[in-house]
Amino acid sequence: MAHSPVPNEDLGKSGGTARLKIFRGDAEGGEEVDYEIPLVEGMVILDAVLGIQAEQAPDLAVRWNCKAAHCGSCSAEINGKPALLCKSRVDEYDGDIHVGPMRAFPVIKDLVSDVSWNYEVSKGITPFQSDEQAPFTMYEEDVERLYEPKKCIECFMCQDVCHVLRTHHKHAEFAGPRFFVRNQWLEMHPMDNQDRLHDLKEDNGLGYCNITKCCTEVCPVGIKITDNSIIPLKERVADEYYDPAKWLMRKIRGR
Numbered sequence: 001m002a003h004s005p006v007p008n009e010d011l012g013k014s015g016g017t018a019r020l021k022i023f024r025g026d027a028e029g030g031e032e033v034d035y036e037i038p039l040v041e042g043m044v045i046l047d048a049v050l051g052i053q054a055e056q057a058p059d060l061a062v063r064w065n066c067k068a069a070h071c072g073s074c075s076a077e078i079n080g081k082p083a084l085l086c087k088s089r090v091d092e093y094d095g096d097i098h099v100g101p102m103r104a105f106p107v108i109k110d111l112v113s114d115v116s117w118n119y120e121v122s123k124g125i126t127p128f129q130s131d132e133q134a135p136f137t138m139y140e141e142d143v144e145r146l147y148e149p150k151k152c153i154e155c156f157m158c159q160d161v162c163h164v165l166r167t168h169h170k171h172a173e174f175a176g177p178r179f180f181v182r183n184q185w186l187e188m189h190p191m192d193n194q195d196r197l198h199d200l201k202e203d204n205g206l207g208y209c210n211i212t213k214c215c216t217e218v219c220p221v222g223i224k225i226t227d228n229s230i231i232p233l234k235e236r237v238a239d240e241y242y243d244p245a246k247w248l249m250r251k252i253r254g255r
Protein backbone atom coordinates (compact mmCIF):
# COMPACT_ATOMS: atom_id res chain seq x y z
CA MET A 1 0.00 0.00 0.00
CA ALA A 2 1.38 3.43 -0.91
CA HIS A 3 1.96 5.66 2.07
CA SER A 4 3.82 8.67 3.32
CA PRO A 5 5.66 7.78 6.52
CA VAL A 6 7.12 10.37 8.84
CA PRO A 7 9.64 12.23 6.63
CA ASN A 8 13.22 11.33 7.53
CA GLU A 9 14.27 14.98 7.88
CA ASP A 10 11.62 15.43 10.59
CA LEU A 11 12.59 12.40 12.61
CA GLY A 12 13.97 13.28 16.01
CA LYS A 13 12.98 16.94 15.82
CA SER A 14 11.14 16.74 19.08
CA GLY A 15 13.73 14.56 20.80
CA GLY A 16 13.03 11.32 22.64
CA THR A 17 11.62 8.14 21.23
CA ALA A 18 8.29 6.39 21.12
CA ARG A 19 8.34 2.75 22.21
CA LEU A 20 5.75 0.59 20.51
CA LYS A 21 4.96 -3.04 21.15
CA ILE A 22 3.25 -4.15 17.97
CA PHE A 23 1.45 -7.45 17.51
CA ARG A 24 3.13 -9.44 14.77
CA GLY A 25 1.29 -12.56 13.72
CA ASP A 26 -1.80 -13.95 12.06
CA ALA A 27 -4.82 -16.16 12.74
CA GLU A 28 -2.50 -18.93 13.99
CA GLY A 29 -1.02 -16.71 16.69
CA GLY A 30 1.81 -14.29 17.23
CA GLU A 31 3.51 -12.02 19.73
CA GLU A 32 4.31 -8.41 20.43
CA VAL A 33 7.57 -7.11 18.97
CA ASP A 34 9.34 -4.05 20.40
CA TYR A 35 10.09 -1.08 18.16
CA GLU A 36 11.48 2.35 18.92
CA ILE A 37 11.07 5.36 16.72
CA PRO A 38 12.17 8.99 17.10
CA LEU A 39 9.33 11.13 18.41
CA VAL A 40 8.06 13.98 16.27
CA GLU A 41 5.76 16.69 17.57
CA GLY A 42 2.14 15.93 16.69
CA MET A 43 2.96 12.37 15.65
CA VAL A 44 0.01 9.98 15.64
CA ILE A 45 0.29 6.24 16.15
CA LEU A 46 -0.23 5.65 12.43
CA ASP A 47 2.84 7.87 11.70
CA ALA A 48 4.88 5.75 14.10
CA VAL A 49 3.63 2.49 12.60
CA LEU A 50 4.30 3.66 9.04
CA GLY A 51 7.74 4.92 10.07
CA ILE A 52 8.50 1.50 11.54
CA GLN A 53 7.17 -0.14 8.39
CA ALA A 54 9.37 2.10 6.21
CA GLU A 55 12.58 1.80 8.21
CA GLN A 56 12.50 -1.38 10.27
CA ALA A 57 9.76 -3.84 9.34
CA PRO A 58 8.73 -3.65 5.67
CA ASP A 59 6.43 -6.66 6.06
CA LEU A 60 4.39 -5.08 8.85
CA ALA A 61 0.70 -5.14 7.79
CA VAL A 62 -1.48 -2.14 8.58
CA ARG A 63 -4.66 -0.90 6.89
CA TRP A 64 -5.24 2.80 6.33
CA ASN A 65 -6.47 5.15 3.69
CA CYS A 66 -7.38 8.77 4.49
CA LYS A 67 -5.14 9.55 7.49
CA ALA A 68 -7.81 12.06 8.45
CA ALA A 69 -10.26 10.06 10.63
CA HIS A 70 -12.75 9.88 7.78
CA CYS A 71 -12.48 6.43 6.19
CA GLY A 72 -12.54 4.12 9.23
CA SER A 73 -9.83 1.88 7.75
CA CYS A 74 -7.11 2.23 10.39
CA SER A 75 -9.15 0.99 13.35
CA ALA A 76 -7.07 -1.23 15.62
CA GLU A 77 -6.42 -1.47 19.37
CA ILE A 78 -4.09 0.71 21.42
CA ASN A 79 -3.38 -0.57 24.91
CA GLY A 80 -6.29 -2.99 24.49
CA LYS A 81 -8.91 -0.41 23.48
CA PRO A 82 -10.23 0.22 19.98
CA ALA A 83 -8.87 3.41 18.41
CA LEU A 84 -8.23 5.00 15.04
CA LEU A 85 -4.46 4.88 14.56
CA CYS A 86 -4.56 8.13 12.58
CA LYS A 87 -6.42 10.02 15.30
CA SER A 88 -4.44 8.88 18.33
CA ARG A 89 -1.45 11.05 19.22
CA VAL A 90 1.63 9.30 20.51
CA ASP A 91 2.11 11.89 23.26
CA GLU A 92 -1.28 10.95 24.76
CA TYR A 93 0.26 7.70 25.99
CA ASP A 94 2.86 7.14 28.71
CA GLY A 95 5.49 4.41 28.50
CA ASP A 96 5.23 1.47 26.14
CA ILE A 97 2.35 1.65 23.68
CA HIS A 98 0.76 -1.69 22.81
CA VAL A 99 -0.73 -1.77 19.31
CA GLY A 100 -2.72 -4.73 18.01
CA PRO A 101 -5.57 -5.67 15.67
CA MET A 102 -9.25 -5.51 16.60
CA ARG A 103 -10.00 -8.66 18.55
CA ALA A 104 -13.71 -9.13 17.86
CA PHE A 105 -12.84 -10.25 14.32
CA PRO A 106 -10.39 -12.80 12.91
CA VAL A 107 -6.84 -11.53 12.54
CA ILE A 108 -5.46 -11.58 9.00
CA LYS A 109 -1.96 -10.29 9.69
CA ASP A 110 -0.38 -7.98 12.27
CA LEU A 111 -2.70 -4.98 12.68
CA VAL A 112 -5.22 -6.03 10.05
CA SER A 113 -8.35 -7.92 11.03
CA ASP A 114 -11.00 -9.37 8.74
CA VAL A 115 -14.10 -7.20 9.13
CA SER A 116 -16.04 -8.82 6.27
CA TRP A 117 -18.58 -10.32 8.70
CA ASN A 118 -19.95 -6.79 9.09
CA TYR A 119 -20.71 -6.54 5.38
CA GLU A 120 -22.62 -9.81 5.55
CA VAL A 121 -24.72 -8.44 8.42
CA SER A 122 -25.33 -5.30 6.40
CA LYS A 123 -26.69 -7.34 3.48
CA GLY A 124 -29.32 -8.86 5.80
CA ILE A 125 -30.86 -5.52 6.78
CA THR A 126 -34.01 -4.61 4.90
CA PRO A 127 -33.06 -1.65 2.71
CA PHE A 128 -34.83 1.68 2.44
CA GLN A 129 -38.05 1.53 0.44
CA SER A 130 -40.56 4.28 -0.10
CA ASP A 131 -43.97 4.76 -1.66
CA GLU A 132 -42.85 8.18 -2.81
CA GLN A 133 -40.28 9.39 -5.31
CA ALA A 134 -37.27 11.45 -4.20
CA PRO A 135 -36.69 14.32 -3.68
CA PHE A 136 -38.72 14.08 -0.49
CA THR A 137 -40.30 16.91 1.44
CA MET A 138 -39.69 16.36 5.15
CA TYR A 139 -39.95 18.28 8.40
CA GLU A 140 -36.69 19.88 9.54
CA GLU A 141 -36.75 17.95 12.84
CA ASP A 142 -36.98 14.66 10.92
CA VAL A 143 -34.06 15.66 8.70
CA GLU A 144 -31.96 16.62 11.74
CA ARG A 145 -32.68 13.30 13.42
CA LEU A 146 -31.23 11.53 10.38
CA TYR A 147 -27.90 13.42 10.39
CA GLU A 148 -26.31 11.65 13.34
CA PRO A 149 -26.61 8.01 12.21
CA LYS A 150 -25.38 9.03 8.74
CA LYS A 151 -22.06 10.20 10.24
CA CYS A 152 -20.94 6.57 10.72
CA ILE A 153 -17.59 5.89 8.99
CA GLU A 154 -17.84 2.10 9.47
CA CYS A 155 -14.70 1.83 11.54
CA PHE A 156 -16.39 -1.04 13.45
CA MET A 157 -14.76 -0.01 16.71
CA CYS A 158 -18.17 -0.13 18.40
CA GLN A 159 -18.48 -3.72 17.23
CA ASP A 160 -14.99 -4.49 18.53
CA VAL A 161 -15.62 -3.14 22.03
CA CYS A 162 -19.08 -4.70 22.48
CA HIS A 163 -18.85 -7.62 24.91
CA VAL A 164 -21.65 -9.48 23.12
CA LEU A 165 -19.30 -9.91 20.14
CA ARG A 166 -15.87 -9.56 21.72
CA THR A 167 -16.36 -11.81 24.76
CA HIS A 168 -19.44 -13.88 24.00
CA HIS A 169 -18.88 -14.28 20.23
CA LYS A 170 -22.59 -13.96 19.38
CA HIS A 171 -21.82 -13.03 15.79
CA ALA A 172 -24.48 -15.43 14.50
CA GLU A 173 -27.25 -13.88 16.62
CA PHE A 174 -26.29 -10.26 17.16
CA ALA A 175 -25.88 -7.52 14.56
CA GLY A 176 -23.98 -5.16 16.86
CA PRO A 177 -24.17 -1.45 17.58
CA ARG A 178 -23.07 -0.30 14.12
CA PHE A 179 -26.13 -1.97 12.63
CA PHE A 180 -28.46 -0.69 15.31
CA VAL A 181 -27.31 2.75 14.16
CA ARG A 182 -28.13 1.79 10.58
CA ASN A 183 -31.52 0.38 11.59
CA GLN A 184 -32.24 3.58 13.51
CA TRP A 185 -31.67 5.67 10.38
CA LEU A 186 -33.97 3.41 8.39
CA GLU A 187 -36.68 3.12 11.04
CA MET A 188 -36.75 6.86 11.73
CA HIS A 189 -36.78 7.89 8.10
CA PRO A 190 -40.29 9.27 7.59
CA MET A 191 -40.36 8.21 3.93
CA ASP A 192 -39.41 4.59 4.56
CA ASN A 193 -42.29 2.12 4.43
CA GLN A 194 -40.64 -1.00 5.85
CA ASP A 195 -40.89 -2.56 9.34
CA ARG A 196 -37.66 -3.95 10.77
CA LEU A 197 -38.79 -4.50 14.38
CA HIS A 198 -39.33 -8.22 13.93
CA ASP A 199 -35.84 -8.63 12.47
CA LEU A 200 -34.32 -6.50 15.22
CA LYS A 201 -35.89 -8.70 17.85
CA GLU A 202 -35.46 -12.12 16.27
CA ASP A 203 -32.45 -11.91 13.94
CA ASN A 204 -30.38 -8.93 15.07
CA GLY A 205 -30.41 -9.80 18.78
CA LEU A 206 -31.29 -6.35 20.06
CA GLY A 207 -32.25 -7.95 23.39
CA TYR A 208 -28.63 -8.99 24.03
CA CYS A 209 -27.63 -5.35 24.45
CA ASN A 210 -27.62 -4.40 28.11
CA ILE A 211 -26.88 -0.71 27.53
CA THR A 212 -23.32 -0.67 28.84
CA LYS A 213 -22.60 2.34 26.57
CA CYS A 214 -19.09 1.06 25.72
CA CYS A 215 -19.94 1.47 22.03
CA THR A 216 -20.87 5.11 22.47
CA GLU A 217 -17.62 5.79 24.32
CA VAL A 218 -15.41 4.62 21.44
CA CYS A 219 -17.33 6.08 18.48
CA PRO A 220 -14.88 8.46 16.79
CA VAL A 221 -17.61 10.58 15.21
CA GLY A 222 -19.59 11.04 18.41
CA ILE A 223 -22.73 9.07 17.57
CA LYS A 224 -24.68 8.54 20.80
CA ILE A 225 -25.28 4.93 19.86
CA THR A 226 -27.03 3.80 23.03
CA ASP A 227 -29.13 6.89 23.73
CA ASN A 228 -30.14 7.76 20.17
CA SER A 229 -30.13 4.40 18.38
CA ILE A 230 -30.41 1.42 20.71
CA ILE A 231 -32.77 2.74 23.37
CA PRO A 232 -35.31 4.14 20.85
CA LEU A 233 -35.23 0.85 18.93
CA LYS A 234 -35.71 -1.13 22.15
CA GLU A 235 -38.68 1.09 23.00
CA ARG A 236 -40.24 0.47 19.59
CA VAL A 237 -39.72 -3.29 19.92
CA ALA A 238 -41.22 -3.23 23.43
CA ASP A 239 -44.22 -1.22 22.20
CA GLU A 240 -44.77 -3.62 19.33
CA TYR A 241 -44.20 -6.93 21.09
CA TYR A 242 -44.98 -6.38 24.76
CA ASP A 243 -47.99 -4.08 24.51
CA PRO A 244 -51.01 -6.40 25.14
CA ALA A 245 -53.19 -4.84 22.43
CA LYS A 246 -50.45 -5.11 19.85
CA TRP A 247 -49.67 -8.65 21.01
CA LEU A 248 -53.31 -9.58 20.26
CA MET A 249 -53.14 -7.91 16.83
CA ARG A 250 -49.97 -9.84 16.02
CA LYS A 251 -51.64 -13.10 17.00
CA ILE A 252 -54.48 -12.29 14.64
CA ARG A 253 -52.02 -11.35 11.86
CA GLY A 254 -49.99 -14.50 12.54
CA ARG A 255 -46.69 -12.67 13.13
Ligand code: SF4
Binds near residue numbers: 164208209213215230
Ligand atom coordinates in the same frame (compact mmCIF):
# COMPACT_ATOMS: atom_id res chain seq x y z
S1 SF4 B 1 -24.47 -0.66 24.82
FE1 SF4 B 1 -25.16 -2.61 23.92
S2 SF4 B 1 -24.36 -2.62 21.82
FE2 SF4 B 1 -23.24 -1.01 22.99
S3 SF4 B 1 -21.39 -2.06 23.72
FE3 SF4 B 1 -22.93 -2.22 25.35
S4 SF4 B 1 -23.98 -4.20 24.99
FE4 SF4 B 1 -22.85 -3.66 23.10
Ligand code: SF4
Binds near residue numbers: 151154178215220
Ligand atom coordinates in the same frame (compact mmCIF):
# COMPACT_ATOMS: atom_id res chain seq x y z
S1 SF4 C 1 -21.19 3.86 14.86
FE1 SF4 C 1 -19.29 4.97 15.33
S2 SF4 C 1 -17.93 3.39 16.21
FE2 SF4 C 1 -19.59 2.32 15.16
S3 SF4 C 1 -18.84 1.87 13.11
FE3 SF4 C 1 -19.95 3.84 13.00
S4 SF4 C 1 -18.40 5.39 13.33
FE4 SF4 C 1 -17.49 3.47 13.99
Ligand code: FES
Binds near residue numbers: 063066068
Ligand atom coordinates in the same frame (compact mmCIF):
# COMPACT_ATOMS: atom_id res chain seq x y z
S1 FES D 1 -6.79 6.24 7.84
FE1 FES D 1 -8.86 6.80 7.49
S2 FES D 1 -9.73 6.83 9.47
FE2 FES D 1 -7.60 6.50 9.85
